[in-house]
Amino acid sequence: MVMTKELFPLVGVDIALFCVDEHRLQVMLVKRAKAPQAKRWALPGGILKPYLDTSLEGAARRVLAEKVSIELPLVDEVRTFSGPDRDPRGWSVSVLFYALLPLDKTSAVVQSKVEALEWSDALAPGHRLAFDHSEQLTVAVRKLRAKVAADVLPLHLLPEKFTLRQLQQVTEVILGHPLDKSSFRRRLKESRDLVELDEYVRGAQRPAQLFRANETFSF
Amino acid sequence: MVMTKELFPLVGVDIALFCVDEHRLQVMLVKRAKAPQAKRWALPGGILKPYLDTSLEGAARRVLAEKVSIELPLVDEVRTFSGPDRDPRGWSVSVLFYALLPLDKTSAVVQSKVEALEWSDALAPGHRLAFDHSEQLTVAVRKLRAKVAADVLPLHLLPEKFTLRQLQQVTEVILGHPLDKSSFRRRLKESRDLVELDEYVRGAQRPAQLFRANETFSF
Numbered sequence: 535m536v537m538t539k540e541l542f543p544l545v546g547v548d549i550a551l552f553c554v555d556e557h558r559l560q561v562m563l564v565k566r567a568k569a570p571q572a573k574r575w576a577l578p579g580g581i582l583k584p585y586l587d588t589s590l591e592g593a594a595r596r597v598l599a600e601k602v603s604i605e606l607p608l609v610d611e612v613r614t615f616s617g618p619d620r621d622p623r624g625w626s627v628s629v630l631f632y633a634l635l636p637l638d639k640t641s642a643v644v645q646s647k648v649e650a651l652e653w654s655d656a657l658a659p660g661h662r663l664a665f666d667h668s669e670q671l672t673v674a675v676r677k678l679r680a681k682v683a684a685d686v687l688p689l690h691l692l693p694e695k696f697t698l699r700q701l702q703q704v705t706e707v708i709l710g711h712p713l714d715k716s717s718f719r720r721r722l723k724e725s726r727d728l729v730e731l732d733e734y735v736r737g738a739q740r741p742a743q744l745f746r747a748n749e750t751f752s753f
Numbered sequence: 754m755v756m757t758k759e760l761f762p763l764v765g766v767d768i769a770l771f772c773v774d775e776h777r778l779q780v781m782l783v784k785r786a787k788a789p790q791a792k793r794w795a796l797p798g799g800i801l802k803p804y805l806d807t808s809l810e811g812a813a814r815r816v817l818a819e820k821v822s823i824e825l826p827l828v829d830e831v832r833t834f835s836g837p838d839r840d841p842r843g844w845s846v847s848v849l850f851y852a853l854l855p856l857d858k859t860s861a862v863v864q865s866k867v868e869a870l871e872w873s874d875a876l877a878p879g880h881r882l883a884f885d886h887s888e889q890l891t892v893a894v895r896k897l898r899a900k901v902a903a904d905v906l907p908l909h910l911l912p913e914k915f916t917l918r919q920l921q922q923v924t925e926v927i928l929g930h931p932l933d934k935s936s937f938r939r940r941l942k943e944s945r946d947l948v949e950l951d952e953y954v955r956g957a958q959r960p961a962q963l964f965r966a967n968e969t970f971s972f
Contacts, residue, residue, distance in 0.1 A: 545764060584762050584844035588836055589835045590835040611832050614830060616809040624803075627809065627846070629846075
């Protein structure tokens with residue numbers, strides 16, 4: 535069976551991989567090695583390979599595996615971007631995913647098949663992005679914020695063990711505004727997503743208790 | 754350029770078109786006329802036509818336009834379903850959309866290119882559905898409920914002018930449980946999505962005021 539470009543759109547995946555440092559929501563950008571739009575900065579992405587991938591999420595995890603050498607806790611779909619003009623190769627569909635990288639795992643990110651790789655401010659990336667990736671990034675940030683604003687804790691962005699202070703900081707960075715400490719702590723007390731550990735780290739004033747995510751937690 | 758089935762997945766759209774009557778959340782099902790899975794009941798859907806469609810949402814609106822002879826107020830993406838085994842024709846991507854049909858517009862639905870068409874209980878459809886459409890329907894219902902549970906009013910499911918009683922009824926049908934009348938009314942009073950009209954309909958006890966959706970409302 536012979537198929538023509540007019541009948542079959544190009545199908546690919548793009549990924550907004552987020553991490554949070556003490557002050558900023560960051561996104562991983564890559565400098566494209568190959569045409570189209572070679573040398574331009576972009577979200578990491580790739581074409582679906584039906585002979586390799588068992589689903590679009592599988593394709594997103596495969597593309598990310600080349601750049602991040604750990605198993606990612608969360609890779610979730612945002613939405614599709616599609617049309618005849620977004621890619622010079624023809625009518626194309628990109629399925630946008632977002633993924634969350636824990637705070638202490640950014641050293642697991644390796645450069646592969648791209649000219650360069652960097653962490654950029656997700657709200658104000660330092661480059662004009664290729665294709666419709668600026669819009670994609672905006673939509674992915676909005677989805678992440680909406681989730682956290684709807685009271686889902688961003689536990690996948692934290693190390694395996696964390697203090698409540700770290701959790702509040704990451705939550706505030708994503709939302710872009712400070713939270714009232716006592717009402718945030720009250721909410722955490724009622725949350726089934728946190729497990730108290732009998733471990734402490736030295737804090738500024740007194741030892742801070744450590745917590746981990748409950749196995750049943752889902753973002 | 755010659756392309757092979759191994760490189761290009763089949764791309765299509767499926768649509769869960771909802772309406773609400775006084776008691777039930779309903780979804781439109783069609784009986785497929787053509788293979789694969791001819792004679793099986795399914796969500797309406799179709800293959801993307803890059804020479805006709807300008808986006809996947811455009812494809813969904815085109816497919817629906819054959820069956821519903823009005824402009825639909827809301828067609829929104831749910832998520833993708835993909836893989837090598839979900840369609841006998843090969844590796845396929847379906848982008849699932851949901852659409853909302855106002856209560857008083859079900860007569861605008863016409864049968865076209867299918868063996869039969871019916872409104873079925875969205876929570877317990879009267880047929881085993883083709884492909885992975887049972888799972889698609891479950892995911893679409895969950896998305897609709899989550900939106901309404903997050904306090905978005907389901908105004909697109911109501912006639913252009915409606916009473917607060919009708920609004921509460923539609924909201925309760927979607928959520929699957931009754932709402933406290935006075936706290937629901939309080940919430941509506943604070944809502945910017947409703948516009949009071951100087952029009953009334955005869956109610957059981959006294960005339961009921963009519964409302965419409967604000968132009969800025971988005972579901």
